[in-house]
Amino acid sequence: MQNIFVITHANDLDGICSAALVRMKYGTSTDNIFFTDYSDARVRYAFGRVSKLAKSMDSVFITDFAAEKYHERYFMKVIGTLRRRGVNVIWLDHHPWPKSTERIAKLCNLAVFGESSMCATDIAAKIMDLNEPGVSQMVAIVHRADFAIYARDKAENMLTEKYGTLIVYYDMFGAAKMNMGLRRLVAFVCKDKLVHVFDNKLADRLELESDRNIAACLKQVKYADKGIAVAFISGKHFLNKQNALMRMKNKRKNSIVMLVDTDTGKGSIRNRKNSGKDISKLAAVLGGGGHPHAAGFTLKKDYRLKTEHGRKSLLKEIEDAAKSLCLC
Numbered sequence: 001m002q003n004i005f006v007i008t009h010a011n012d013l014d015g016i017c018s019a020a021l022v023r024m025k026y027g028t029s030t031d032n033i034f035f036t037d038y039s040d041a042r043v044r045y046a047f048g049r050v051s052k053l054a055k056s057m058d059s060v061f062i063t064d065f066a067a068e069k070y071h072e073r074y075f076m077k078v079i080g081t082l083r084r085r086g087v088n089v090i091w092l093d094h095h096p097w098p099k100s101t102e103r104i105a106k107l108c109n110l111a112v113f114g115e116s117s118m119c120a121t122d123i124a125a126k127i128m129d130l131n132e133p134g135v136s137q138m139v140a141i142v143h144r145a146d147f148a149i150y151a152r153d154k155a156e157n158m159l160t161e162k163y164g165t166l167i168v169y170y171d172m173f174g175a176a177k178m179n180m181g182l183r184r185l186v187a188f189v190c191k192d193k194l195v196h197v198f199d200n201k202l203a204d205r206l207e208l209e210s211d212r213n214i215a216a217c218l219k220q221v222k223y224a225d226k227g228i229a230v231a232f233i234s235g236k237h238f239l240n241k242q243n244a245l246m247r248m249k250n251k252r253k254n255s256i257v258m259l260v261d262t263d264t265g266k267g268s269i270r271n272r273k274n275s276g277k278d279i280s281k282l283a284a285v286l287g288g289g290g291h292p293h294a295a296g297f298t299l300k301k302d303y304r305l306k307t308e309h310g311r312k313s314l315l316k317e318i319e320d321a322a323k324s325l326c327l328c
């Protein structure tokens with residue numbers, strides 16, 4: 001029997017729902033769905049598992065995931081091996097790919113990327129010709145969530161926030177456990193139940209816990225400069241970072257907001273879409289990168305962030321970097 005596998009992006013609703021559409025179309029078993037982010041360990045886990053399992057005539061869908069430069073050689077090797085074995089590879093993404101990785105697309109039977117006006121779920125629905133009313137409603141919701149378009153319907157915003165929180169929760173575990181949790185979400189969404197996440201007790205409990213921790217973290221916001229708000233969090237406290245960053249942005253009209261984990265030194269930065277400021281440069285100084293409006297980093301230096309002194313010296317460094325980059 002021909003098997004269908006999916007490798008999708010772990011970190012957002014677009015990844016969950018584009019995988020769900022493949023399952024709806026082909027009846028894919030959730031055991032065949034693997035989730036990854038851009039970290040080396042997870043990329044190798046997901047692609048490694050699938051390349052072990054997929055046989056001749058099977059198909060592998062990769063959705064909502066970019067062939068980024070860092071894994072270029074690895075992807076060339078894995079996709080090459082699959083294709084030589086007679087496996088079909090269909091890569092459905094919307095992110096822009098670096099020029100050099102476009103040769104990976106040539107190895108695939110079909111590859112879509114760089115569709116800046118569509119999310120991966122839009123693309124999957126179109127390619128697989130899925131347009132029943134239930135699917136169209138789901139696709140529209142995911143589209144708005146992926147492009148951070150605030151829905152006029154308040155319930156819809158709450159719904160996407162809730163998925164965000166559940167995804168953050170499953171994402172905290174190692175690759176194997178994360179797959180198990182996120183597979184359950186895919187199965188749930190497939191039963192036309194996207195909008196029924198409100199009945200989910202776990203989501204409710206997590207949402208409460210996350211909101212409580214966000215409120216505590218908002219109380220302790222520090223400023224590297226008037227426009228740059230920084231909140232220190234501890235990985236031990238569960239919170240939905242996207243929501244925290246969004247609320248920080250709305251509060252006091254901060255233009256640049258930053259969350260820094262004092263346990264891991266990992267941070268996320270966001271700014272206003274129309275600010276014309278490129279925060280990926282600030283992330284690069286701190287030890288990372290990303291997009292002009294959303295970026296992340298892992299601090300290169302140990303600031304001893306558990307101490308007041310350490311946090312102050314990081315704030316000072318952020319301020320200096322922002323000034324030299326003309327961000328404030």
Ligand SMILES: [Mn+2]
Nearest residue numbers: 014064120146
């Ligand atoms: Mn996406």
